[in-house]
Amino acid sequence: MLKTEELQINIGPQHPSTHGVFRMLVTVDGETVTDLKPVFGYLHRNHEQIAEVNTYLQNMPYTDRLDYFNAMANNHAYAMAVEKLVGIEVPERAEYIRVLMVELTRILNHAGALGFLINDMGAWQTQLAFGMREREKILDLFESVSGARLMCNYFRFGGVARDLTADFMPRLKDLLVAMPAFIDEMERLLRENEILLQRSEGIGILPKDLALAYSVTGPVLRGSGVAYDIRRAEPYSIYDRLDFDVPVGSVGDVYDRILVRIEEMRQSKRIIEQVIAQLPDAQGGHINPKARQNVRPPVGDVYARVETPKGELGFYLVSDGSSRPYRYKVRAPSFINLTPLGDMCRGYKVADMVVILGSIDIVMGEVDR
Amino acid sequence: MQDVVNQVINTSFGWGWPSWAIALIGYLIVAALLFGIAPFQMLFLTLYERRAIARMQDRIGPNRVGPEGMFQPLADGVKIFTKEDIVPTAADQWVHFIAPCVVVAPTMFMFAVLPWGPGMVPVDMNLGLLFFFAISSVSAVGLMMAGWASSNKFALVGAMRAVAQMVSYEIPAVLSLLAIVLVTGSLSIVELINYQGGLFISTRDVASVPDWGLGWFIFSPVGFLAFIAFFIAALAEGERTPFDIPEADSEIVAGYMTEYSGMKFGLFYLAQYVLNFLLCAITSIIFFGGWQGPGVGWLYAQAITPVNPQGGWVFNVLAGVLGVFYFLTKTYGFFFVMVWIRGAYARLRIDQLMDFGWKFLIPLTLVNIFSAAIWVGLTKWGAADGLAFVEGWSPLVRWAAAFGVTLALNLGAYLFLARIFAQSQDERARQDDDVLEQLTNVA
């Protein structure tokens, strides 16, 4: 009788599908994964230590580099934390602009994440190219307001760096015309494609109660059927004024995560439309472009979190009354969403492992910090 | 070709060379020609694929080197030639070295039986189709050698996958062709093409049909199902998406090619694209009539052939050009379909691939062989073969009856198998309840 032998292989750190420098120490029995240990830290730069040396404002551009796909959302979390610590009020218009940017970020992140996921399944980048096309449009908008495509560095304590430019709104409205077509097309490509169904249905199941215990966030948590969205659970900024649905899955497999991401793009588009409708009302307000460059918060600690496209991004700040944070901790969604990876991959094939990793949607800049 | 060489040497120059020398020269010229054409096809197809897939992704594709990127493949070739050839220390040097050659050689062999136009076949073997597939299976040895000699886990796994895939998908490919062979009653590729004259109905089935060169097999239910099955199997044989599992870059980096660089890597690449070309060509020949098309048959009838020595050489040229044009158009059309599929789909998993091949494709092709037998019986057999009731039917009625029966049979089989297959996949995806029950009881 043929006896199969357990084999240890290293997937990564240099591997086409590890989404960065990430290593998976996989024990396989034939093609079946029996054990997986994620190994990372290759991008570790002790971001939190660096942040303790910088002033509060100087940390803002560093947050861009955490999850370089969603710089705006990272900015938002950090700005919120400092504002909470110091007690700064944000003008209404700035809040609307912030939400607008963060929701655009969500669309671009999901467009890219789905593309990369399908790439991991072996498609030759068509879905990714479609996603990237929409992403580029959004990045064009980001560039026109913030000056950079990825490292936006756009939020300031108590406002945003610059007001919307004159051509921003018309372009955004054009983009929103294309958005439903894009999302429908993505859905047509992915939703009923038999190959994709075979690759994603029943793969990487994370049951509902385990998803909670594993502290996963974002689409991974919602894909498992937990309707937990911070925008809804603990509304921050102006989210309590906006109507949107929270999509959840029912099984918790890769397919559910895909469906949830597609639907979240729709909901983000809905939010953006509402923001556009409500924004003129806030026109009177200012946006505080250069407000509070040098903050000196009172002694205390604060935890602020936002729902980034990848999940809950939290900043825990401890202030000693000086202009530099005493402790600066990032609760990164990609990092925590990696926790169940090893257990989720167990019992599946090596090819599924890659797909499961893709469905978590990690960015190593955030995992390693 | 011998005719031309004979014409030139013995008639024009009057040297009076013996026949065997003429034949040898003729074969050598043809071989040299094909040897030149094969890499050219690879160069062309890489560019073609990149441009086509770029268009599908709203991009333009390589368009810098030369007009419209025409010389991009040459630039790539130069790059590959000048790259350092790296052989891993732990590799088996000789096997590592020979493997690419073993992979490339069969693809070159396969050109020997490929008809390009009317009367333009290097060797008209009466076992051409069998030869084609027998030789194509040899490259599996080369892949195995490459995977083993690299002494790399990814390479070995890739080679294993490649060989398993090739071996198991050769079965549906051959079975689907068997249906066609059953209908034509010949394994000769030339004969297969000749069979496909007509207009939607082959002239061999119904003699009264005008010969427009459009009596392709694709227009019959048997041929259509065989085409679907064969094309899917061809995708798997050629390691194209969604069956590019042996080189699944997201799992096993580059499969058996992982440890190759420079020209050896280039040879694998060459073999792959030439094989893709050949598979597209054979698909177009078997199901879409190869060089058959409106006008070719008529032109060729006027040309100088052994049957018709009084023809005009102009018609030879015209028929050849038109035939090659039709043939290449269809072939590149199929390559476009390959690219199209690559642009649209993800990749299957290895076990799903095997499932698909064994549980869906092979039953389907078996049913198709049954259909083909019905087709042959209804269109060709008579009372002498035990089919008395067809006596007296007109050929068209017989053809219609065959069409109807096989269509119903094939469609029913397809839907039935699709449902069963989808269900089995669904069950695999769901929790294996029985196993859990068992385990619960044990615990």
Add this chain to the structure above:
Amino acid sequence: MTTETQHGSVIVMDRRRGKLRAGQGLLQGLRVVWDHWAGSFRKNDNFSKIHGTFTVEYPEERLPMPQAYRNMPVLLFDDESGHELCTGCYQCQRICPPQVIHITQAKDPVTGKMVPAATEFIIEYDACMSCGFCAEVCPFDSIKMDHVYELSTANRASLTMRKAQLNRSISYYTGIAPGLWAEVQAGAMKKLQGSIKRRPDVIGLAASLTEKIKARRLELAAAAAAAPAAAAVSAPAAPAAPAAKLTPEEKAAKLAAMKAANANKGAAPAPAEAPVALSPADAKAAKLAAIKAANANKGAAPAPAEAPVALSPADAKAAKLAAIKAANAAKQAEAAPVSVETAVATAPLDAKAARLAAIKAANAAKLAAEQGNNE
């Protein structure tokens, strides 16, 4: 299945189980890709379309840079005069998160005191993260973000940019970001007007200085009575301006002149002839002239340093320098009447420069006067 919440609901995604899957989804996918292929033969740069080629063929075609685009900071100088806007205030150096800005402040060659200019300004482009904070904090709008993105080089050391490499003209910047420069101008104007309205007499001075100045003014008033003649020498400079309602620039100029004149108070007339006619681009010449004048006065018998400088609109810096030098010279000479005639044409673009010049001149004059008084 949906559950209503306050704003919107929770949707459970429909997995469409139980549908016969016989390849329709695959055909649908092919259809989508085909549409893109068929649509790709025309170009598309419209945000509202999803079909058509979006490629920008880079070296030939380039995307238009939005004005706000930021890539690597540069320093601005005035086109005509060559006046560098940077004063070496270290604000940018302080805020720079990766600490790549290094400034050496200019020193007066004579006194060794700091002057508001930078002799060296280094930015390590290789470590710069283009966050744009330096441009945001710069109070003089001298550091701005460039639009050049083709910076790749094989030589990393060449990315340590010195001042000469960083200098860009204002017209260059208005070329790449006209809207932003207009904002800068508007902002500077507004600030200036605001501060003039608030304290017309101490434009731009630090609050800590105003007390001192007040005290000095009292002393000066007393002293002025003692030496009316000396003051009269330079008096004609001020009334040259229209009396009705002074624009901020004129006010600044007047102030500068007054301060300069005050410096001359109590000095014996010893004319050091340095008539410098400045052409628009002769900032350097002005500076040189001033230095020369100062040198001439230094240690010499008291001689009035006559420096009638006709300033072109953009010569703020020159004026500033001239004033400083003149003041220094006067101080050195202990009693050299210097009359600085600054006729600054009012152009909104130069409001700031003029203001700066005025402030600097005033400060210098004040210092000189102080010293003169003490002795």
Add this chain to the structure above:
Amino acid sequence: MALILLRRPYGWEPMDLLIQIIFGLLAALIIGAAMMVVTVRNVIHAALWLIASFFAVAALYLTLEAEFIAIVQVLVYVGAISILILFAIMLTRSSEGERLLTKHWWAAALISLGLFGAVLLPTLIGHTWNIPLPTGPVDAPETLSGVEDIGRGFVNEFVIHFEVAGILLTVALIGAIVIAFEERSRRRRVLTLSEEHILRQRQQATAERVSAVADAAD
């Protein structure tokens, strides 16, 4: 085929020479490869040499105008059997074997030679040499090599043999499947996270039920 054409009566002499040369080369290749098979130390190399030998044999068939046999030789031996051998060797994982030429190799050589001679000698003795070569047109190619004939032979003359062979193969196939299934069922099944979860839940439920029953009994 090429060689059929070469057999045309005019100018058979150089053709004959060509055939002889080709035959010589092929024979050398077959023997050389076969020698390598038994002498190389690396088992994989031995298998590869075996493939080369198979291939050369196929070419030899071609020179004998047995096209079908040649193609089937390639298809079955090179394309399938050799792959099977390679797979088997790779799965057993010990590619470096003992060198099998021991010090008694001469005895082995003697025995092989003896056996070879026993086969060859009667042929050599019984063969009639110096048959005059046929003149005039060659016969039509032998019909046995045709596919059609083989097919007809299978379903007419040799139908029993064919059926028996078919049944044998089917039995072997079924046996292989049975073995594979048995092996699969015996293999340690790796539970996925969700399966494990459900299992744990069920166990908990059973435990609770048991304790409830126990409580009720108390």
Add this chain to the structure above:
Amino acid sequence: MPNVSADDLRVRLGRALPGVVQEVYPLKVAPPPAQGHAPAAFVTGDTLVDAARVVDAALYLRDVLGYAYLSDICVVDYLTDGIFEVVYRFYNVEGGPSLALKVRVPRENPVVPSLTPDWPGANFHEREAFDLYGITFVGHPYLHRIYMWDEFEGFPMRKDFPKQGDKYIGEDE
């Protein structure tokens, strides 16, 4: 489930698990001396619990109060006080603000029971805390370095970790 405030939690936790809740004492967060102002006292508003019984408290939060979602575990190094503070942050899935449990352990011997057996999601948080601060979580199934390599010495996020000079630099270059 209704949301629980921090004060409420202290009361309820004290009642349910006597001896778990500790009295909050002010901490001296010291800014670097260069900044030159007096150390400020920091009194936290969150619940301080006994390090040894943090698992009980956390389970109470999860099972009784419904705060099942462990969002974050964060360590703060209070060098002048000589303690590490471990902050556990819990959320209710129904919504609402967080509840934090704080645990103070001496810097010399930082040992905290691990939450990983009950919350697998605490795994990486605790490994990170072990890696960067050197806190030992008793009961953790795989307490290894997560960011730094295994041979690394020292705990880089501690306040007394040398900020300059690195013995590893120079080896590679």
